[in-house]
Amino acid sequence: MTIRVAVAGATGRMGRLALRLVEEADDLDLHAGLDSRSALTDLDGADVVLDVTHPAASEGIVRHAVAQGIPVVVGTSGWSADRITGIQAYRREFEAPGAVVFVPNFSVGSVLGTALAAYAARFFDSIEIVEAHHAGKVDSPSGTAVRTAEVIADARGDLPVVAPHADQRARGQLVAGIPVHSLRLAGLSAEQRVVLGGEGETLTIAHSTISPAAYEQGILLALRRAPDAEGVVVGLDALLGIAMPGADAP
Numbered sequence: 001m002t003i004r005v006a007v008a009g010a011t012g013r014m015g016r017l018a019l020r021l022v023e024e025a026d027d028l029d030l031h032a033g034l035d036s037r038s039a040l041t042d043l044d045g046a047d048v049v050l051d052v053t054h055p056a057a058s059e060g061i062v063r064h065a066v067a068q069g070i071p072v073v074v075g076t077s078g079w080s081a082d083r084i085t086g087i088q089a090y091r092r093e094f095e096a097p098g099a100v101v102f103v104p105n106f107s108v109g110s111v112l113g114t115a116l117a118a119y120a121a122r123f124f125d126s127i128e129i130v131e132a133h134h135a136g137k138v139d140s141p142s143g144t145a146v147r148t149a150e151v152i153a154d155a156r157g158d159l160p161v162v163a164p165h166a167d168q169r170a171r172g173q174l175v176a177g178i179p180v181h182s183l184r185l186a187g188l189s190a191e192q193r194v195v196l197g198g199e200g201e202t203l204t205i206a207h208s209t210i211s212p213a214a215y216e217q218g219i220l221l222a223l224r225r226a227p228d229a230e231g232v233v234v235g236l237d238a239l240l241g242i243a244m245p246g247a248d249a250p
């Protein structure tokens with residue numbers, strides 16, 4: 001059966017990539033491509049919505065899809081755990097059938113980097129994240145860095161990260177108690193380093209996105225799985241069967 005996809009943000013970098021993937025896939029059809037001037041009702045009738053827009057627009061798109069009972073894959077950044085909790089409540093209010101799949105990063109390597117960082121996090125008290133993106137990125141810290149910090153904090157449970165002098169601006173923004181440093185530079189695509197420090201050693205887990213091709217597998221997987229998914233799903237890891245180590249993990 002063919003899955004009809006509505007792409008919100010179709011004129012953007014990610015949206016154009018998604019349009020090409022939908023066109024090339026035998027099991028996907030384009031229902032609609034939306035930009036900043038489109039009416040949200042253009043989404044209606046789709047089997048799945050892909051939201052790759054702007055942090056300020058994403059919430060309205062997600063709420064519209066939920067209210068219409070359409071599954072939605074959210075690639076737009078800016079979704080912290082708190083904001084996701086708000087969408088969970090909204091879904092319950094509507095008793096909405098469509099899943100909401102938040103994917104902070106569609107790249108498999110990035111997701112693995114986050115999982116490895118969370119695994120290592122229990123063994124190091126000093127942890128900081130440095131993320132670097134192209135100069136056109138409007139939000140900081142990146143959605144990937146926020147998710148990574150949240151997953152690390154979850155893995156550490158009651159053990160706080162030690163971040164001295166974190167009140168000084170140059171020490172970065174604290175996300176879930178972890179300093180995050182954001183670089184925005186011409187010439188870059190997307191990179192993240194998680195630096196963990198212990199007694200007499202550091203461990204760095206680094207991921208670089210070399211080209212948008214890194215997102216293709218994840219976008220296709222999310223679009224194909226979202227129509228049958230249930231509830232609110234966070235992270236490509238959930239679709240790939242990659243377990244993020246929580247505090248209770250062995």
Ligand SMILES: NC(=O)C1=CN([C@@H]2O[C@H](COP(=O)(O)OP(=O)(O)OC[C@H]3O[C@@H](n4cnc5c(N)ncnc54)[C@H](OP(=O)(O)O)[C@@H]3O)[C@@H](O)[C@H]2O)C=CC1
Nearest residue numbers: 009011012013014035036053054057075076077104105106
């Ligand atoms: N999850 C992941 O793996 C990845 C996520 N991202 C995230 O995806 C999002 C999009 O990135 P990117 O494609 O680079 O961004 P672009 O700036 O290239 O494109 C943004 C798109 O969103 C649309 N848009 C902007 N404002 C609104 C609005 N108020 N209402 C509806 N649509 C709007 C634009 O339409 P118009 O042309 O009319 O302005 C355009 O189609 C960002 O949040 C980015 O961080 C990016 C890469 C990977």
Ligand SMILES: O=C(O)C1=N[C@H](C(=O)O)C[C@H](O)C1
Nearest residue numbers: 077104105137142143144190
């Ligand atoms: O804006 C981008 O480019 C990216 N945004 C996402 C984020 O905020 O983490 C994913 C990836 O890093 C690229």
